[in-house]
Amino acid sequence: MVSCEWTGTMNLTEPHCGTDLGLMRTKAEPQEDGSYKVSGQKIFISAGDHDMAANIIHLVLAKIPGGPDGIKGVSLFIVPKFVLNDDGTPGTRNGVSVGNIEKKMGIHGNSTCVMNYDEATGYLLGDAHKGMRAMFTMMNEARVGVGMQGVSQAEAAYQNAVEYAKDRLQGRDVTGVKNPDGPADPLIVHPDIRRSLMDQKSFVEGGRAFLLWGAQMIDQAHRDGNKDANGLVSLLTPVIKGFLTDEGYDMTVKAQQVYGGHGYIEEHGMSQYTRDARIAQIYEGANGVQALDLVGRKLAVDGGKHLMAFFELVKSFCKDSAEVNDDFTKDFIAPLKAASKDLQAASMYFVQNGMKNPNNALSGSNDFMHMFGHVCLGLVWAQMAKAATEVLDAGSSDAAFYETKIATGRYYMARRLPATQLHLTRILTGAETVMALDAASF
Ligand SMILES: Cc1cc2nc3c(=O)[nH]c(=O)nc-3n(C[C@H](O)[C@H](O)[C@H](O)COP(=O)(O)OP(=O)(O)OC[C@H]3O[C@@H](n4cnc5c(N)ncnc54)[C@H](O)[C@@H]3O)c2cc1C
Incomplete structure (x- = not known):
C-alpha cells in the first residue's frame, strides 16, 4: 500500500446507519487461528472495487458477537480482496464482492460501491471494541x-x-x-x-x-x-x-x-x-454533524483549554501587530478583534445556555462552525497581510504580488468577515424559533 501498488477502502456506512454507527450490524466471528469471519453489507464505499491495483485492502468496522452494545462494541478489521499467500503475494479471492456500483451526482472517477461480506477472512486491527x-x-x-x-x-x-x-x-x-x-x-x-x-x-x-x-x-x-x-x-x-x-x-x-x-x-x-x-x-x-461535534464535544475538551488557546493566539497576534502601521490596524486588526469578540460571545452563550437546554447550543452549531471558519480566515489573512507589508517595507522586487495579497485580504476583512455578526445574532436567539413547530406541522 505504501508503494501504491495496492489500494485501500474505509467501510463504516451500512444501509440503516451512516452518522449513527452504533446501529451497525456487520459482525465478525472469531476463528481458532486468530482470524475472523466477517459478514454484512456496507454501502457507499469509495473506490470499493476496480482493476487498477493487484489487491484492495478493506478496513471494515464490525461487531464481535458478545461485545458491548452500540458504538462501544465496534472493532476494526483488515479484509483483503485477495487473501495473501505465505510469500505475501495476493492469493485466493476472499468472500467480499460488489453488490452494486452507485449512480451519483458527481465524482464519476471514483467507483462508489455496495460491498457484500460473506464470511470474508478478516484480521483484527488494534484492540477489540476500540474500532472507532x-x-x-x-x-x-x-x-x-x-x-x-x-x-x-x-x-x-x-x-x-x-x-x-x-x-x-x-x-x-x-x-x-x-x-x-x-x-x-x-x-x-x-x-x-x-x-x-x-x-x-x-x-x-x-x-x-x-x-x-x-x-x-x-x-x-x-x-x-x-x-x-x-x-x-x-x-x-x-x-x-x-x-x-x-x-x-x-x-x-x-x-x-x-x-x-x-x-x-x-x-x-x-x-x-x-x-x-x-x-x-x-x-x-456530514457538515451538520461536524458542527455538532464542534459545539457538542470539541469546545469542552480539556475544560475548554484549546478554545482559550485559540483566543489567546488571536489576542497575542493583535498585540504583536500593533506597530505595523495605522492602515493595518484599521483594515486588519480592528475587524479581527471584532469578529473574535463575536466568537467569544457565542461560546459564552453556549456555556450559559447549553446546559439548561442543549437545543439552545445545537440550534446554533452550524452558525458557530461558520463563524469560527470566518475568524480563522480573518486571522490567516491578517498574518499574510502583515508578512506582505513587511516584505514591501523592506523593498520587494515583486511588489505587485504583495500589494495584491494585501488588497485581497482587505476585501475579506471588510466584506466577508462581518458575517460573524449575523451568525452571532442567530445564535443568540437560541432554540425557540427553530423548534417552535411540532413534526406534524411541517
Ligand atoms: C459518494 C459517497 C462516498 C462515500 N464514501 C464512503 C466510504 O468510503 N466509506 C464509508 O464508510 N462511507 C462512505 N460514504 C458515506 C458517508 O460517509 C455518509 O453518507 C455520511 O456519513 C452520512 O450518513 P448517511 O448518508 O447515512 O446520512 P444520515 O446519517 O442518515 O444523516 C442524514 C442527515 O441528517 C443529519 N444528522 C444525522 N444525525 C444527526 C444528529 N444527531 N444531529 C443533527 N443532524 C444529524 C446529517 O448531517 C445529514 O444531513 C460515502 C457517501 C457517498 C455519497
Whole structure:
C-alpha cells in the first residue's frame, strides 16, 4: 500500500446507519487461528472495487458477537480482496464482492460501491471494541483532506471564471468604456462580477493558508508529540472540514454564475465543479454533524483549554501587530478583534445556555462552525497581510504580488468577515424559533 501498488477502502456506512454507527450490524466471528469471519453489507464505499491495483485492502468496522452494545462494541478489521499467500503475494479471492456500483451526482472517477461480506477472512486491527478510535487515527486527517477538496474545487472553478470574465464581452463599464474597439467591455469591468471574483479569490487563498496551518499542526503533533498543536487542530478539524467544504461548494456555484447560461450548459465543464464539490459536504461526516461535534464535544475538551488557546493566539497576534502601521490596524486588526469578540460571545452563550437546554447550543452549531471558519480566515489573512507589508517595507522586487495579497485580504476583512455578526445574532436567539413547530406541522 505504501508503494501504491495496492489500494485501500474505509467501510463504516451500512444501509440503516451512516452518522449513527452504533446501529451497525456487520459482525465478525472469531476463528481458532486468530482470524475472523466477517459478514454484512456496507454501502457507499469509495473506490470499493476496480482493476487498477493487484489487491484492495478493506478496513471494515464490525461487531464481535458478545461485545458491548452500540458504538462501544465496534472493532476494526483488515479484509483483503485477495487473501495473501505465505510469500505475501495476493492469493485466493476472499468472500467480499460488489453488490452494486452507485449512480451519483458527481465524482464519476471514483467507483462508489455496495460491498457484500460473506464470511470474508478478516484480521483484527488494534484492540477489540476500540474500532472507532482506530478508524479515527485516519479520519481526522481524512477530514482535513476533504476540506482541501472544498478549496481545490473552488480554486479550479475560480481560475476558469477569471479567464471567462476577461474574455466574455457584455455591457459597458458604467464609469467609462474600457474596450472602445470592441462591441462591449469584458465582464470583469462590472462591480457585481468583481464582487463574486473577490469572494472566490479571498476564499481560496485564505482557505489554502488555513489548510496549511492545520497540516502544520498535524505534523507538529505527530512528529514532535506537541500536545497543544494536537489539541488545537483537533478543535479546528470540524471547522476545516465543514466550513471549507460549505464555502468551497458556494464558490463553485459563484464561478458557474460568472458564465451565465454557459455555466449551466455542459460545454465549459463548469457544472462539474459544483457536482464534484457537493460530496465534500456530505462524506467523512456530514457538515451538520461536524458542527455538532464542534459545539457538542470539541469546545469542552480539556475544560475548554484549546478554545482559550485559540483566543489567546488571536489576542497575542493583535498585540504583536500593533506597530505595523495605522492602515493595518484599521483594515486588519480592528475587524479581527471584532469578529473574535463575536466568537467569544457565542461560546459564552453556549456555556450559559447549553446546559439548561442543549437545543439552545445545537440550534446554533452550524452558525458557530461558520463563524469560527470566518475568524480563522480573518486571522490567516491578517498574518499574510502583515508578512506582505513587511516584505514591501523592506523593498520587494515583486511588489505587485504583495500589494495584491494585501488588497485581497482587505476585501475579506471588510466584506466577508462581518458575517460573524449575523451568525452571532442567530445564535443568540437560541432554540425557540427553530423548534417552535411540532413534526406534524411541517
Ligand atoms: C459518494 C459517497 C462516498 C462515500 N464514501 C464512503 C466510504 O468510503 N466509506 C464509508 O464508510 N462511507 C462512505 N460514504 C458515506 C458517508 O460517509 C455518509 O453518507 C455520511 O456519513 C452520512 O450518513 P448517511 O448518508 O447515512 O446520512 P444520515 O446519517 O442518515 O444523516 C442524514 C442527515 O441528517 C443529519 N444528522 C444525522 N444525525 C444527526 C444528529 N444527531 N444531529 C443533527 N443532524 C444529524 C446529517 O448531517 C445529514 O444531513 C460515502 C457517501 C457517498 C455519497
